[in-house]
Amino acid sequence: MKRLQGADIFRRRRKPTTIIVADGDDIRYFTVRPWLAAVAGTALTVAAVGYLAATAYLVMRDDLIGSAMARQARLQQAYEDRISALRAQVDRVTSRQLLDQQLMQRKVGELIERQERLSERHGQLVPVLERTGGPSGEEIPVPSPRPDIRADGDGFQLDEMVTGTTYAAVTSSRMPWPIRGISQETEVTKADRTFAAIDHSLRDIEAEQIERVETLAEEVYRTAETIADALGSAGISVADGYGEEDVGGPLIAPAANAGFKEKVRELDEALQRLDELKQTARRIPIANPLPGAAVTSGFGLRRDPILRRPAHHSGVDFRARRGASIQATGAGTVVTAGWNGGYGRMVEVDHGGSITTRYAHLSKILVKPGDKVDAGAVIGQAGSSGRSTGPHLHYEVRHNGTAVNPLKYISAGRRIVEYL
Template sequence: MKTTTYNMRPMHLAGGALACVAATLTIAGSIGYYVLRGDIIAEASAERTELVLEYQDHIDRLRAEIETLTSRQMVDRETVEIQVMDVLRRQQDLNQRHAIVADLVARAESVGIYLSNDKPLPPQKPSLDARGLASLDGDDATAIGGESQLIEEPVKALGLRDGNSKSFDPLTVLQQPISGRDGVPQGLKKNSEKQAALDAVKAHISAMDVESTAAVDAITVATESRIDEILGITSSITPGVNKALREQTAIGGPFQPITEENFPDRLERARVALTALRRVKFTALRLPVKRPIRNGSVSSSYGPRVDPFLGQLALHTGIDFKAPYGARVFATAPGTILSAERHGGYGKMVEIRHANGFVTRYAHLSRIQVSAGDHVLAGDLIGNVGSTGRSTGPHLHYEIRRHEKPSNPAAFLAAGDKLAELSL
């Protein structure tokens, strides 16, 4: 085998070595660059991924807050709408109640119970005193006065607010405009304002509930008091009639605190009282309590006296009214003419039959203006003053009898004057 030998100079050997070293460094640098570049890229990718995750988390939180807010608005809106429906129902009930109260006020006026506009309602509801009776704290009927003006529209003047008032129409609550922007979310602000409006309507309706009940109670108190007054005035002249009336008109008792549930009971009590008052007035107005003559002076009272013709003690069964000849004589109560003719010592006499067994006689007339069987009312003209029969001069002899027994007309006339003060 042939061997070839190369001889290299030291300079060439050093150059080759340097070349090898340079190549090695170049390769190592390239490898290090790529390794470092990969680390940088990986780190950048990780940071970007973290930012994306944080952003997504923020978005998720915002979305959750929006959903929560939307859900809350829906709940609030549903709550408001439920309350609106409840207010509508209450308003409808209140409108019906006001119609009932207005009818009750009209019925009260028909029997003479008027509530004046200076103080139409009691300051508070009657409460129980120590004796368990209905009373008004702070009021004393023995020390009151002032002028009262009758009212044309009692429901409004009673303080019963108009249940149809447009300013409190619950149907418009959900459409009320929203006020200026102040940073509050519009949905929450809208529901908040609706809630405030609803609260105002509820307060308005609650006040109307109390006022309507107070009006009913005021009518009841006034009516029951009037019944007691009439029965008290007439008790001395019609004890039997009064006893029967009191049994028929068993009313009164303490008032209970106002509640929605007991309004029908309070209304029924007022209706019963008004019906009882009508019955009591009907009876009282048929009693012979009016005056039979205008401006006549009493010349002889009821009771024992010396008879002017016999000169002996005798019972005078009526009252003599001295009056000018021809003065007009009036019926003292509604009734039917029993007789209208001369009757012995009574001279020309008219006799009238009234309710509850009462009969009145009008004697010594100069002229009779009615006939037997006629129906007359209190205040109707029945004759003229004269001096017929056993008479010493022009006057009217007036008698009241019940079941053929004479009664003192003075007690009836005194009762009539008191009843007149009550506008009966």
């Protein structure tokens, strides 16, 4: 039974394919085994597929090469466009930085010029103020010394990135790629704020200088007017110098700095006027010859102490103890020093301007003719020489040889003594 099953299995095996080729009486046959047929079929399929692929490649090769070249051209064009855009951006940033640098240079130059002008103004004011020994130049605001800086500064250097022949001026921090615009804008904004603060400070100093000059001019004018009024009340004619009659000239627009110069010129004129008045006041006998002494007999009509009848008194009598120091009431030159009739021992001082003073009834004379004396200089001692009833000082002031009331001069001196 087993043997029959095995024989049946072998009978089921597929017989190999036989190919018979007959050519007349010549007959040939080939036996084709299954695996050989499979190999041949596979080889044929592979050859067919290769042939078709080669044919397709030959047909489509030009299109593929053209497409690749077009794609490469597009990529190159896009790259060149990007490079051009970046270069244009660099040029814009470079131009903006150069313009900003030029702007900062101009602003720094203007600020330095204004600072130097303010310093020059301060230099002009100091000698003017020192003439009278009044307010010192330190009270006039002056800008701090100019620092040694340049507009380009140490923070600017040449950029290593070049576009054509233009170099970018950048800050000390390297400019990354792409171009850094925000931080550069911030630096410019900071610089603008700094310049604005400096400009505001210089404007304040300039305004304060002008205001201070105006204040000083007003004070000088007020002082000069007080001295002139006091001298006028004493009968001393002083030219005011402030009149605006008989003036004229073409109308010319003032210069940019004319306001300050005009203020300084006005202050200088006021100081010159004040100097003249002070010199006049120091020359005129306005001091008290015997400070603290009481007046016992005034100027003008009175009863004569000896004859007991009305008489003109050409001076003022001061009560004084014998030997009291008598002072010159103004600067001048001694013209008389000796005995002079009813005056007794007398000293006469010429103060210029046709004004003289007489100091009579002295017990002792301490000067001689020709001596130069200053206001307050001791010229003698009180006594009772000459036509006198007791120790006292007879003091006279004469203008053009005519006796005037000495108390007017003394009163004027009290008003202006603090200004001299």
